[in-house]
Amino acid sequence: MATPVFTNGQPQPATSDCDVLIVGAGPAGLMLANWLSRFSQDVKTRILDKRGTKIFNGQADGLQCRTLEIFDSFDFGHRAWRESNHMLEICLWNPDKDGVIRRSDRIPDTIPGISRFQQVVLHQGRIERFFLDSIAKNSDIKVERATLPISFSFDESVSKNTEAYPITVTIQHLTEEEATPKQSATSQNGAGISDGLFRSNMTPDDTQELINLAQKSKHAGQTETIRAKFMVGCDGAHSWVRNQVGFTLKGESTDYIWGVLDIVPITDFPDIRMRCAIHSASQGSVMVIPRENKLVRLYIQLTTVQNAAGGAKFDRSTITPEVILASAQRIMAPYKLSYKYCDWWTAYQIGQRVGDSFSLHERVFLAGDAVHTHSPKAGQGMNVSMQDTYNLGWKLAHAVRGTHDLSVLKTYQSERRKIAQDLIDFDHKFSRLFSGRPAKDVLDEEGISMDEFKDAFVKGNMFASGIAVDYGSSMIVAKSGSSVEQGDGTDVSIQSGTTAAISKPELTKNISLGKRMPSVKVLNQADARPWHFQELLPSNGCWRLVLFAGDLTDKASLERLNRLGAHLGSKDSFINRYTPPGRPVDSLIEVLTVHSGKRAEFELLSLAEPFHPYTEQDGYDYWKVFVDDVSYHEGENKAYDFYGIDKERGCGVIIRPDQYVSWIGHVDDYENMDKFFSAFMKTPKATIRATNGLTNDTSTLR
Template structure:
């Protein structure tokens, strides 16, 4: 074998699926010395996940590419459940499950995972030249625990191996031996039914004396999917079980007389239930229960027995008497679902796991990609900021605490929802019962599934307001939750913008000053007093603006955004203290720092109702700290700068000056 070169990197990400790419995004934003590898020679182009929930779309908005999803994706807003009536005739029940338009400015959308990965990769390139190293597999792992607490040490050693073209691009199965149509791309070669393939790949590659490299890293993030290699290196199990049902999934352009084929919904017949998901480019995805694993095979299942023809026949049987056929099939696969979750998503403060590596479930809840991306986003910004020396390593402990309970909820949702599909008979249940039950399951998990509620617990990053402290200044802005989106008007420009875009995911913690009614003199004085502290006028205190280390390319890791509640015509941009609208000798005034909760006659979404929705007094206002991921970390009154600074002191690293 050729001698391995040795190198160092601060963060090594294993796997460039949805979770790995989101983590990599933060490495790019924060200028971290990082690498991301993937054993596959190419990204995903067709198939796999397609459902995008509102919270994920909000994140995309904050990353700056949601417009691309809107242009290409398909919106799915209501669900119709088709069930047999008393005479066995399929009838529509619905529409149900309308989106909560007061909760998010985004609806559920459908778009191929390959496009989403493209958008994230393009966005990474806006910040850095970090590239996914494809056809590279991680092969061995060592961890020196004694170095864990030394921030300058590289306790992780990983051997990487470059795969050959054939190894990195395994031929897809395009024939299934069961007659036409067979020449359609399928996911069986990479399917969730396959056992781990990395061991075989490593053996083959060894025999060929492939190029290897020893990488020393400070942090590793395992985003390497359901058969995670990284998880196995650190002996974290996946707990749960495989289900006995085998599912088929097809992405086709349907030829049918079923009237709701372009609407989200389900069709239940005596032989099972299928899920219908309308997609971009006239495509429709269908999830179909194909068979139950025979107990005599010990839960094992021969995937070659499933063919595209077989899945089509199952759809035709369930949809009958409506017709169903297709000429175009973009992708198809079959899978057996494991409902499993890892007991922890980290080992110490250097090794983290995200996405399918720590939770697997059926794709029918449309959450695989969403949960994985949100995991990657969550651990991404935390590791990135710690790695560049801007944040306290203690924040890394919040990752499992914040994400693990959500994975548990995901599995519970999946158990209930999948059960509705595998029930083989509708005997004894009326059509209304069946539809009502499905509506109940979806609606009871809707806030969670759409990501509208995150339930992040108290921690160094989330300071909950206890009831003993009296009513919160911002009743509906709850630490641990995301800031509910609102459309605001820019004071200087009059333009309207959603907060999901305004609070960009470009690094900073944001102090949001809800300045209240600044026409009133007493309120003006409160804001002026706050501004004086932020300017650092009191020499015994250091302004939060220059108190902390920052990330490369950014002068301060703290940004101030002011949102007042007075009519915009009655105050002027220049009325606000200068620290709130900072001046740059080259770029001029910070017009984007002052906003107004006012209506715009030409924009029906901009109604001037932000303060009401957020539960903030229009006169007195409030103050918040938003984390870089738009979750609220701290909230209080305009006077509570000391308490806010204590919060930030626990999270960020102070600039080392003698005064501090």
Template sequence: MSTEAIEHVDVLIVGGGPVGLVTAYQLARNLPSSYKVKIIEKHSKSAQDNYGRAITLFPRSSEMLDQLGLADELAQQCFACRSTVNYDKNGNEFPGRGWSFMENMKDTKWDFALVLRQKYQEEIFRQALRRHGVELDAPYALTAVEILDNVGPNGYKVVATIEHRNTKVKSAMKCKYLVGADGGKSFVRRAMNIPFDGSSSEDKWVRVDGIIETDLPKPRTYCAIESPTHGNVLWAALDHGATRIGYAFTAERQKAYKEFNEEAAVKEAIASVKPFSLSFKQVDWWTIYVVGQRIARSFLAKDCVFLAGDACHTHSSGAAQGMNTGMHDVVNLGWKLSLVLQGLAKPDLLHTYEAERLPNVQRLINYDKDISRLMTMQLPEGWTGDPNADPNEILGVVMAEAATFSSGLGIYYEPDSMLNLSQSFGLASVQPGQRAPDVPLQKPATFEVTRLQTETPNVAQFYVVLFAGDVAATKPALAAFSDSVATKQWLFESGVPISWISIFSGPGGPSAYETLGGMPFGRVFYDETHVAHERYGVDIKKGAVLVLRPDGWVGTVLMLGAGADVALEKYFKKFLVVGGEAKL
């Protein structure tokens, strides 16, 4: 094929599900219009898409999507689930088991499970992507990948061949980066010869969505029913008035069917929720699948090919983490790829994607192995406790232990020598690598209430946040800080992806300038009741400086005062291209 016929794109994303769409959206939103992003999907997307698949976004996922400007539209259509209930085999409520951890998801305005079926989520993401000038191209399949070893960083290193599924016409393109978000049977993963370690079990689960009638006392909840015949049954209130029933399909029950079809799936769903009655007025979708856990040995190949979502990890739906984990993947990757593509960050930054995400995926796999076995009424592998223990009781313990991980609010990245840099200790209780808590703030003059995450959107830039404390006590430290960072003018140059915020403790006055005795750094907010300083563990008499990463995790913490210039430069120069360094 001639060179003229080859399309050139900066990033090719394979897979048009939520993970691929949010990846493409971030890049289209954060990159200048001169950059080209392309996303392909081998299946046609239409109003006839199946309803089923993923349904739940937990608080941290909602926060991340909110910082990308996507969560409000999801909230318009979702079922906001704040209530859970657990029933024993006799239909009696049994508090503290099942999904009860969901009622303790605090420390965020998104303190609920956002339930919206994947069909509707994808349409919202496609529309948002379209507003940034990128269309999902379908039905196109990736059929070949070649990596050019003689091409340097940010060059067109990937040669991809795609084929139209209907016309069978093939075309070639060159891209700088390739993202495989193409599911558990990922072509990208297989083309790069990346092993997919793990196994599938003999366990099978069934899921049925539809409009129902029932005498279950609390049907519009996330509910668990401890069935003696169908395992720990999932009952999930869905969007648009629908409900999902999920149950274990044991080997014994499989023997009763020559063909397990929709009629059989509904029949077993009705049996699984006994002693409650259930009838389906409408079935939207159903599926049966094998439970297993697998993880790709690498999430990055040849410095230019990434895997995300199910392409690099698969697990059961027992803890409802599939789409949530995929969102964590692509939010972690998106801003890094945006900065490296523009030459604002060093290519080594891309290696932190695997370094940060792989350990968290392994934690999920470990939890999921136990949860999925317990939900099918089996004790975990290697169980050393009472062999006669009630799996439902152990399930409650495991899910409670995993609660902050499941909500996403407790997901952290280990301290390292680059992005999560420990420089000062004892200045704040929130440490590098931890989620930056969302806290209420007040705007100057109007005293309008806002939130920190609202004021720190994910637009591929860092936020230097001065917790300035009580100005009467911290004014000398603020002056020393100001003098210190003034020596590093590159921190304020146009094009450097850094923004500045100052948070003053106490009620706001008529003028931030008069309160401080000079112009504060960046945008000003007030912490009238000290709740923000308290939540971050910052002494209002001393203050502190926290750098927030674009994705909403804390990057580093440093002292408010002299020497801040050295600490900030030490941090940012590890991964940003600054201070006269040559761009790619």
């Protein structure tokens, strides 16, 4: 075991243990802390941030459909949905034959039908607020602000021992003054914004400066040593954690410089409340992103700055809101543009980099900007960062609880580094098309074809929705093919000695192994209420076995399901083997049933008890059996048709705690279900505490 390395002539600092130490409380760090707040009974989590406060304005703020689905699984999707600006349409503006910009196309911003949400915009400060509220509601985890990690050691020899603490970190508490960045205040009149480039990728990191300051200060003695089982670096592009483990970002910057203005626009440009891509003939490009509270964000290409600096690091002082606005005015002419109120501004240099590794022995992990940086215009950065830790959180929790094998943690790098590489490729292509000069005609080979640009935009929208994510074959995705080829190159196939479960993906047309479970409305059998299927999959750490049971008013189908019920209810079923003793029967693997019979012709209590568990305190559980039938107020949803499942044959689907699909097979194929879970689940430690309630409290349903 490591001993604290930082003593500095001071008394030996206090030492404490935690299961997961999160460094950085931006969106990626908060997503992780939020996940772990759902396991606060079993997992001791701490989260540090060097800043004294959360973000209040500016910064990344597009939210993908998939991110909203994830927020909804944590019960705050509706807050983002209500407060945000919804983007419905993209208008493309290009020079006409006289070089004057004209609207050339309208395309939907979100591809219709891919999600129950559409892409929206809301500033990062509100998103952090939703996370903080959600964490506080579910746990006593508090963000420890103004806290800086200053030393790190790692004991590789114990990294295979689940119970060990291979990580030792010393942290230092800063004073409020030390932790307050010199970010400019919001200007009410557009003047006097002193440093809009704070946190731009054109400014150097200030972590070392903070460390130096803190060590000199009179509070330098306020250090603490933390031993952790796992550590996750969510600490941004200048990641301290990444530097400690010695990983690097690979890639490069381009010559393109862009400015950003968040303003309440005063303009006669007709599409100022649409998302717009405006290519001027020769003055560069503008992207318009309408926001909440009357604000509009403008991404503005700074061709003059770029020319002056020739691509090298240049004089930041030449970039001001006035310079950025003047560029926008040139690009958007003959339309007029000005503002009285500027909320925030910045500038950045386009580049794409991705981390060479995402994990040190599956004990230290990197996520978000610490392992991928790119341009902000496609609205991807914050989404992909949050989805990194959404992927990681439940895996860490089950590792700490001892309910999953440690090897499951390898799938984090396999799944997420692949996504980061895809993102970087996407951004590279998109940035080039957006920053280039429009072609004058088909012979103008140096110019960008506007048809090609539109095509890229339409295709990019599927990627940008976050819905296209398709995790490769692994011990937790029972898909054919090589896990090495389908991921980032990491081998995450099942361990030798276990038998792989076989999927039958042909049993459904529109549920795909490795992709997130699509959503359609189904009715609760007991009370006829319609629910979006995803609402039945809250992020609480449960795996789900979903039984599309066919027509249960048919006797043979009912008997088939009840035979499965007998297996599931038996003492040595995979549910009873792996669920920690004393915990609710639905707390590790929840069984949900969706049948295709007529609701009014079927009685819930004709099903075996595992499909609607009974407890002495609460009686039967009425929130596990659903039906694909006509609703009173929302028409017919045709869930079986939507999913492409045969109404008699049905199928079974295993869904991960993050809503991605693991296995598809026959509804009564108990054997393959058992094989699937047996490959990575572990008989739980007896030390896990029993809970009072005997069923899982998915409170959104009650």
